[in-house]
Amino acid sequence: MHDVTIIGAGPAGVSAALWCDELGLDALVLEQAEIIGGQLNRVHNRIENYLGVKAANGAEFIERFSSDVSDADFDLWTNVAIDSIDLNAKRVSLRSGEQIQSIAIVIATGIRRRTLGIPGEQEFVGRGLIESGARDRDQLKGQDVCVIGGGDAAVENALLLSGVCATVSLIHRGKRLRARREMSEQLQTNHCVTVFTESVVTRILGEREVEAVEVLRKGGLKPFQIAVKGVLIRIGVEPNTELVRGQVDLNEQGYIITNSEHETNVPMVFAIGDVSNPLAPTISSAVGAGATAAKVIATRLNARA
Numbered sequence: 591m592h593d594v595t596i597i598g599a600g601p602a603g604v605s606a607a608l609w610c611d612e613l614g615l616d617a618l619v620l621e622q623a624e625i626i627g628g629q630l631n632r633v634h635n636r637i638e639n640y641l642g643v644k645a646a647n648g649a650e651f652i653e654r655f656s657s658d659v660s661d662a663d664f665d666l667w668t669n670v671a672i673d674s675i676d677l678n679a680k681r682v683s684l685r686s687g688e689q690i691q692s693i694a695i696v697i698a699t700g701i702r703r704r705t706l707g708i709p710g711e712q713e714f715v716g717r718g719l720i721e722s723g724a725r726d727r728d729q730l731k732g733q734d735v736c737v738i739g740g741g742d743a744a745v746e747n748a749l750l751l752s753g754v755c756a757t758v759s760l761i762h763r764g765k766r767l768r769a770r771r772e773m774s775e776q777l778q779t780n781h782c783v784t785v786f787t788e789s790v791v792t793r794i795l796g797e798r799e800v801e802a803v804e805v806l807r808k809g810g811l812k813p814f815q816i817a818v819k820g821v822l823i824r825i826g827v828e829p830n831t832e833l834v835r836g837q838v839d840l841n842e843q844g845y846i847i848t849n850s851e852h853e854t855n856v857p858m859v860f861a862i863g864d865v866s867n868p869l870a871p872t873i874s875s876a877v878g879a880g881a882t883a884a885k886v887i888a889t890r891l892n893a894r895a
């Protein structure tokens with residue numbers, strides 16, 4: 591029996607756990623990955639927008655708070671497979687058969703990148719299908735590449751890659767790019783980038799490595815191919831809510847709805863960080879939400895005592 595079970599050890603979950611320790615709550619953090627940090631493990635750009643901390647990338651940022659985690663007194667289980675959660679009963683069942691009971695549950699499971707579900711998307715991971723423009727651009731120096739998507743992340747990566755690649759094809763299914771205006775404007779003067787709107791990639795092609803993408807334009811009868819050596823997919827994100835769907839209220843995009851105390855519609859069940867924050871998914875808001883949820887839980891438990 592714990593006071594609080596926290597699901598996810600990204601910035602939100604870790605912040606909640608540190609605050610639980612500070613407030614004298616007995617917390618257990620369950621993380622499915624082998625390491626803590628969540629999305630920060632995939633951040634290869636500089637982090638310069640968190641108060642008082644600058645880091646060369648997400649790994650360096652994690653290093654900064656790792657010592658706080660090892661100094662704190664809470665249980666952290668990594669590599670954990672959760673089978674199901676009964677939010678009303680506050681019971682988490684693990685695939686190992688173990689059951690964890692607590693008074694409060696904090697969901698901090700974050701978001702993941704959307705995938706296209708097209709042929710080639712799985713097969714070419716690491717063989718031309720890249721994870722990050724910032725991290726992988728050097729391996730594509732002088733090559734033709736394509737970026738799929740039309741939001742900030744897609745355009746930012748297209749601009750980044752245009753600095754080193756021969757050509758960048760930006761392929762977007764919508765009529766207009768959704769990226770911030772200043773970024774889209776930069777594209778207009780960038781002769782290295784060709785934008786294909788109202789177009790979808792239907793296949794990623796190649797023998798051992800990526801050689802081309804197959805594209806279908808809206809209203810087009812036949813797909814055409816663009817020869818590329820690299821592909822980057824940035825078509826948005828979706829919240830990790832599979833474990834709690836049907837038990838808590840979600841908004842129309844699938845994010846968990848909470849009140850200003852970060853509590854869901856189920857009493858003593860809280861959701862913090864990106865999984866409940868489609869508007870401002872940032873490290874600072876995730877960390878702040880962790881603090882708020884822990885304080886609210888501590889106040890409630892103290893009132894009961």
Ligand SMILES: Cc1cc2nc3c(=O)[nH]c(=O)nc-3n(C[C@H](O)[C@H](O)[C@H](O)COP(=O)(O)OP(=O)(O)OC[C@H]3O[C@@H](n4cnc5c(N)ncnc54)[C@H](O)[C@@H]3O)c2cc1C
Pocket residue numbers: 597598599600601602603620621622623626627628629630632633634635636637638639640670672698699700701830833862863864865871872873874876
């Ligand atoms: C490329 C990139 C660049 C970014 N740059 C910045 C930046 O410069 N500044 C900034 O403020 N933010 C930035 N962000 C956003 C920032 O990383 C996120 O806002 C932050 O990580 C959200 O923290 P979180 O804890 O809510 O979620 P996450 O970081 O997504 O962590 C969620 C954790 O929950 C775990 N989990 C999920 N499902 C389960 C389950 N079923 N069981 C157990 N564990 C589970 C995951 O494995 C993960 O560890 C960037 C993000 C990316 C991808």
